[in-house]
Amino acid sequence: xxxxxxxxATAIHTALRALTWPDGWSVYARGVKTLADGTPDDTAIExxxxxxxxxxxxxxxxxxxxxxxxxxxxxxxxxVTDFPSDQFQTNLYAGADVMAGWICxxxxxxxxxxxxxxxxxxxxxxxxxxGDDAFGQYIEWTALVHTRT
Numbered sequence: 001x002x003x004x005x006x007x008x009a010t011a012i013h014t015a016l017r018a019l020t021w022p023d024g025w026s027v028y029a030r031g032v033k034t035l036a037d038g039t040p041d042d043t044a045i046e047x048x049x050x051x052x053x054x055x056x057x058x059x060x061x062x063x064x065x066x067x068x069x070x071x072x073x074x075x076x077x078x079x080v081t082d083f084p085s086d087q088f089q090t091n092l093y094a095g096a097d098v099m100a101g102w103i104c105x106x107x108x109x110x111x112x113x114x115x116x117x118x119x120x121x122x123x124x125x126x127x128x129x130x131g132d133d134a135f136g137q138y139i140e141w142t143a144l145v146h147t148r149t
Contacts, residue, residue: 002111002112002113003031003113004061004071004073004111004113004114004147005031005058005059005060005061005073006031006032006058007111007112007113007114008058008073008075008109008111008145008147009029009030009031009032009056009057009058010029010031010032010040011109011110011111012029012056012058012075012077012107012109013027013028013029013032013034013040013056015102015107015109016054016056016099016102017038019098019101019102020098021054021095021098022052022091022094022095022098024052025052025053025054025095025098026038026049026050026052026053026054027053027054027055027056028049028053028054028055028056029055029056029057029058030055030056030057030058031058032056035048036048036049036050037050038053051080051081051082051085051136052079052080052081052082052086052091052092052095053079053080054077054078054079054080054095054098054099055076055077055078055079055080056075056076056077057075057076057077057078058073058074058075058145059073059074059075059076060073060074061073061147069148069149070146070147070148071114071146071147071148071149072144072145072146072147073144073145073147074142074143074144074145075119075142075143075144075145076140076141076142076143077099077103077140077141077143078138078139078140078141079092079095079096079098079099079138079139079140080092080136080137080138081095081136081137081138082135082136082137083129083133083134083135083136083137084135086137089137092137092138092139093139095139096125096139099139099141100125100141103119103121103141107119109145111147114147114148114149115147115148115149116145116146116147117146117147117148118145118146119143119144119145119146120143120144120145120146121141121142121143122143122144123142125139125140125141126139126140126142127139127140
């Protein structure tokens with residue numbers, strides 16, 4: 001039986017990899033084994049991330065009320081670049097434009113473990129820096145993936 005959170009991450013990973021990203025971009029998802037370039041590979045044994053990249057994080061589900069068949073999975077979509085090579089954030093915004101285009105295009109997911117209803121974004125994306133000397137920078141969107149059993 002498929003693990004719903006991993007199946008959602010895999011479906012989004014597949015959809016985002018099919019987009020036209022700026023040169024050098026990779027797409028990664030938690031729960032999806034990939035090579036350093038983001039290509040899925042079930043034999044991968046080492047986690048590698050290469051800047052710039054898009055990241056997919058799916059949290060575990062919560063019910064929508066007692067004994068409900070409705071389930072919501074937390075979702076974070078993030079585009080990340082490193083500050084030294086993207087000081088004016090032009091590559092960051094180029095990647096964010098690709099991600100936002102997918103988000104605004106009414107994403108649909110084909111899943112077997114659960115029935116997909118919608119991805120619900122209810123707030124604007126956040127932007128921040130992280131790491132030593134604010135080395136990394138990102139724009140991220142948070143959402144809920146609504147499903148039913």
